[in-house]
Amino acid sequence: MRGKLIEVKEIMRIEGHLDLEIVVDDHRVKVRAAAKEGTRILGKILVGRDYWEVPEIASRMCGVCSVIHKVTAVMAIENALGIELSEDIQLLRELIVIGGHIQSHLLHLFYFVIPDYLGAESIIDNIKRNDLAMIRDVISVKKWANDIVERFGGRAVHPVSPVVGGLSKLPSQADLIRILEKTVEVKKTATELTRKILEFDYSDFPAEKNFVSLKRNGGIPLLVGSVCICGEEADPRAYPNYIKYIKEEYSTALHFLLKNDEPFMVGALARLNNNYPALEGLAKDLCSEYNIRFPNYSVFANNQAQALEILYFIEKAEEILEKLARKKNIESSPRTTRRRGIGIAVTEAPRGLLVHEYSVNDHGKVISANIITPTAQNLKSIERRAEGLVGVLLDEGASFMELQKNVEKLVRSYDPCISCAARFRKY
Amino acid sequence: MERLRIGLYCLSSCEGCVVQVLNLEEKLLEIMKYVDIVECRVLGVRREEPVDVAFVEGFVASREGEKKLVRIRKKTRILVAMGDCACSGGRFLMKDFGDSEIRADPLSRIVKVDYYLWGCPIDQKEFLSLVRNILHDRKPREISRTVCSECILYERECLLDRGILCLGPITRGGCDALCPRNGRNCFGCRGLSDDANIDAFIGILQEKRVSPPQYLFRMRELRRNEGKTH
Numbered sequence: 001m002r003g004k005l006i007e008v009k010e011i012m013r014i015e016g017h018l019d020l021e022i023v024v025d026d027h028r029v030k031v032r033a034a035a036k037e038g039t040r041i042l043g044k045i046l047v048g049r050d051y052w053e054v055p056e057i058a059s060r061m062c063g064v065c066s067v068i069h070k071v072t073a074v075m076a077i078e079n080a081l082g083i084e085l086s087e088d089i090q091l092l093r094e095l096i097v098i099g100g101h102i103q104s105h106l107l108h109l110f111y112f113v114i115p116d117y118l119g120a121e122s123i124i125d126n127i128k129r130n131d132l133a134m135i136r137d138v139i140s141v142k143k144w145a146n147d148i149v150e151r152f153g154g155r156a157v158h159p160v161s162p163v164v165g166g167l168s169k170l171p172s173q174a175d176l177i178r179i180l181e182k183t184v185e186v187k188k189t190a191t192e193l194t195r196k197i198l199e200f201d202y203s204d205f206p207a208e209k210n211f212v213s214l215k216r217n218g219g220i221p222l223l224v225g226s227v228c229i230c231g232e233e234a235d236p237r238a239y240p241n242y243i244k245y246i247k248e249e250y251s252t253a254l255h256f257l258l259k260n261d262e263p264f265m266v267g268a269l270a271r272l273n274n275n276y277p278a279l280e281g282l283a284k285d286l287c288s289e290y291n292i293r294f295p296n297y298s299v300f301a302n303n304q305a306q307a308l309e310i311l312y313f314i315e316k317a318e319e320i321l322e323k324l325a326r327k328k329n330i331e332s333s334p335r336t337t338r339r340r341g342i343g344i345a346v347t348e349a350p351r352g353l354l355v356h357e358y359s360v361n362d363h364g365k366v367i368s369a370n371i372i373t374p375t376a377q378n379l380k381s382i383e384r385r386a387e388g389l390v391g392v393l394l395d396e397g398a399s400f401m402e403l404q405k406n407v408e409k410l411v412r413s414y415d416p417c418i419s420c421a422a423r424f425r426k427y
Numbered sequence: 428m429e430r431l432r433i434g435l436y437c438l439s440s441c442e443g444c445v446v447q448v449l450n451l452e453e454k455l456l457e458i459m460k461y462v463d464i465v466e467c468r469v470l471g472v473r474r475e476e477p478v479d480v481a482f483v484e485g486f487v488a489s490r491e492g493e494k495k496l497v498r499i500r501k502k503t504r505i506l507v508a509m510g511d512c513a514c515s516g517g518r519f520l521m522k523d524f525g526d527s528e529i530r531a532d533p534l535s536r537i538v539k540v541d542y543y544l545w546g547c548p549i550d551q552k553e554f555l556s557l558v559r560n561i562l563h564d565r566k567p568r569e570i571s572r573t574v575c576s577e578c579i580l581y582e583r584e585c586l587l588d589r590g591i592l593c594l595g596p597i598t599r600g601g602c603d604a605l606c607p608r609n610g611r612n613c614f615g616c617r618g619l620s621d622d623a624n625i626d627a628f629i630g631i632l633q634e635k636r637v638s639p640p641q642y643l644f645r646m647r648e649l650r651r652n653e654g655k656t657h
Contacts, residue, residue: 013471015442036491037439041529045521050640056614057521063443063548107449115471122471127459139452146450154609156450157443157548161609168610419441 006400010036011408013112013122015064016418020407021250022390029394031386033379033411035253037422046369051077051360052164054369058356059158061371062420064107066158067100067149068349069356069420075223076356077164078334080343086331088324089166090223092152095320096159097222097347098313099148102141103156104350105268105306108415109197110138113303116409117200134196137189141310144179144186148317151175165334176325183318190314191282197307198290205392206385206410207297210264212377213271214348220275220312222348228274230264236346239355240372253421256377263380266352267415268305269296283312299385300413306350339364349374351415375421378414386410431562434466434478436499438492439531440485443548444510445469448482451551458558480505480561482544486512487532500538505561508534509554511547511616519598520547520616524645542567547616550602570601573620574613578604586612587635596631597623625650 006022017036022029042061046054054077059070071093078085111123120126126135146156152171153159161168214225215233226233229242243264245254258264272279276294279287287293292304324330342359352374359368386407393403435445445467448455465474481503487493500506511520516531518524523531534540544553560567575595586593586607594615595607606613619625625647632639 010468012468012473015469017437041527044527044529045523053522053614060441060443060517060520060547063441063446066441066443103450107446111449111470124464124470124472127456132456135456136453139456142450143452155605157446160606160611163611 006403008404008408011411013115014412014416014418015062016416016420016422018411018416018418020386020411022386022403022407024390024394029387029390031383031390031407032248032250033382033386033416034248034250035379035418035422037252037418043369043371046358046366049366051081051358051364051366054358054366055162055164058371061373062417063157064104064417065100065349065351065420067153068097068347068354070159070162071097071223072345072347072349072354072356073358074162074164075345075347076343076358077360078343079345080341080358080360081164081339082337082341083165084335084337085166086333088327088330089332089334091320091324092167092171092330093162094223095317095324096149096153096162098317098320099145099153099156101222101350102145102310102313102317103149105310106138106142106145106193108350109303109306109310110134110193112415113412114196116405116412134193137193141186141190141193141314144182148179151179165336166332170330170332171324173325176321180318180321180325183314183321187282187311187314187318190311191286194283194286194307194311198286198292198304200303202298202300202304204298204300206299206388208263208265208299208381208385209297210258210262210381211270211273211295212264212266212353213274214346214353215274217278219278219316220271220309220348227346227353229258231274237344239346239353240357240370243372243377245376251379251422253379253418254376255379256372257380263384264377265299265302265381265414266374266377267302268309268350268352269294269299269302270352271348272296272305272308279308279312281312281315283308283315286311299381299410302413302415306415349420351375351378351417351420353377373417373420375414375416375418378416379421382411382414382416431462431480431558432465432476432478433462433480433482433558434499434503435464435470436466436481436483436495437468438483438485438496438513438534439488440510440512442469442484444484444513444544447548447551448554451555454551454555458555461562462558477502477504479503480507480558482507482509483513483534484509486516487534487537488530493532493537496534496537505541506534506538507542507544507557508540509544510549511545511618514543514545515618517547519618520614522615522640522642524642524649526645545599545617546602553601570599571621572600573623574598574600574602574604574607574617576600577602578607578613580604581608583607587631587637590635590637592632592637592640597625597628619646619650623650
């Protein structure tokens with residue numbers, strides 16, 4: 001097998017088009033994760049727009065995580081214009097984002113990942129066999145999550161109501177209570193689903209050592225926090241200075257490294273590794289029951305981290321719903337201080353740290369735009385860790401089929417989203 | 428009824444339309460009693476066999492994309508353009524009418540398209556209705572009404588009266604006025620209604636003291652080139 005080029009075209013069960021090229025010679029293994037997404041350069045399209053149009057277009061970065069793109073774009077513009085929001089609106093936005101995260105995690109774990117561990121090709125096999133118990137459970141939780149986004153954001157994919165300055169429609173108390181009433185059942189079902197994911201056997205190799213995420217006291221942060229870069233905390237506004245991007249000829253995505261040239265990982269595992277003491281409730285209970293601890297450096301543990309986050313976020317949503325349902329009026333009036341400026345928002349997308357950065361001129365037009373997506377940051381880690389895995393498997397005398405299967409499984413555990421990674425250049 | 432073999436394909440896009448299909452949840456399980464999904468990358472199924480209906484999301488951005496689309500057209504009986512990217516090259520959502528010099532071809536520029544599911548993303552009800560129609564060998568009805576005419580039924584205050592640019596009066600309906608119903612302006616993602624009168628719309632904007640955006644004039648120009656008078 002040495003010297004041979006292995007090419008996996010369009011890896012299945014991931015979001016977007018990614019080819020994998022593996023070259024093996026006597027001395028080393030080289031892996032290239034090549035995004036093959038045709039680029040529609042959103043950056044170029046955003047420049048010259050009215051500021052209010054930016055979130056509409058920026059959310060089209062990705063259909064799986066459109067909610068966080070929309071909210072992050074809105075937050076960055078608000079930061080540029082000095083708009084401050086009421087606590088209620090911030091809570092409602094966090095609620096919508098939580099709905100999007102749960103939907104995304106469920107899609108990844110139960111539609112993309114689980115066939116790897118059940119030895120199946122696709123979730124469709126289960127449907128064909130009429131083996132619907134698990135799918136019905138997934139559907140009931142996913143529907144609840146999407147219902148949150150739909151009721152409070154207008155639509156589950158590319159939500160419409162998050163706008164610069166707040167939300168274009170405020171929920172009624174009845175809406176809040178309707179969702180709240182279902183949480184007891186949803187928590188029960190989600191606990192069973194999380195157990196399923198925790199019970200699989202995950203290899204502890206390969207390991208990543210550099211993890212980057214938001215960090216906050218008192219919870220897993222989504223929209224606010226400092227940036228924790230390999231244990232060191234920094235002002236999120238300065239984050240772009242801590243990483244550098246490289247253009248690879250073979251890929252339509254940007255690839256990122258830390259300033260010291262090392263790859264790093266963002267996502268659910270990074271969030272838990274950096275915030276584990278803040279994990280609480282049902283997720284924490286399951287950690288003790290299954291003897292799971294963080295930090296965990298195995299890339300495959302990202303699946304476990306996502307499963308635990310589903311439970312954690314459901315309880316977080318319940319907390320927000322209870323708080324808002326007790327109120328007679330939701331306070332919404334925003335305060336604006338200026339017409340122009342440079343704004344940045346650093347948030348946690350389902351797949352990890354997300355940056356939107358815009359500058360707006362006196363006429364309310366966007367003059368520059370920059371978006372750093374989670375998968376673009378993960379691509380170099382994917383390549384390095386895949387090289388490690390291939391090296392070990394080759395020494396064990398693995399066949400081509402085994403090699404391909406295991407590398408795909410590794411790539412999938414990062415939950416890559418190539419639509420996001422490939423659709424941006426800085427302007 | 429014979430089982431329908433369908434494929435879901437993505438060219439260059441955000442894959443949000445496919446997510447809309449997956450988000451049908453139990454309704455998707457229901458249609459899978461009559462429909463086999465034989466090709467869908469995100470679900471991990473790939474069979475190099477002919478299909479009855481190919482639902483294609485995304486626009487053509489490259490030579491490879493073009494080849495892929497031609498391959499899909501060759502093996503399907505019916506081809507459906509799914510979402511604004513596939514229907515128009517994304518120009519109605521992005522408001523990019525060929526000015527940015529980025530290749531973004533709608534499917535119809537390369538192959539014959541049988542049906543269109545408009546919007547960004549597609550509307551779930553319209554998807555289900557199209558599948559039902561195809562199952563019964565019926566031709567789906569095309570919508571000529573505008574978003575504005577759907578919005579009026581909700582008796583909300585008109586956004587244009589508040590000086591907010593809303594594209595409802597010229598945009599193809601079918602979304603049940605989702606955006607205005609949620610208190611915000613229509614962004615025009617479903618494309619121009621067949622009866623859209625852009626001249627009159629620009630007049631209304633000026634009357635309401637809303638400055639007409641540059642792309643409206645570009646849309647009017649393109650429409651004239653297509654042989655429409657207004």
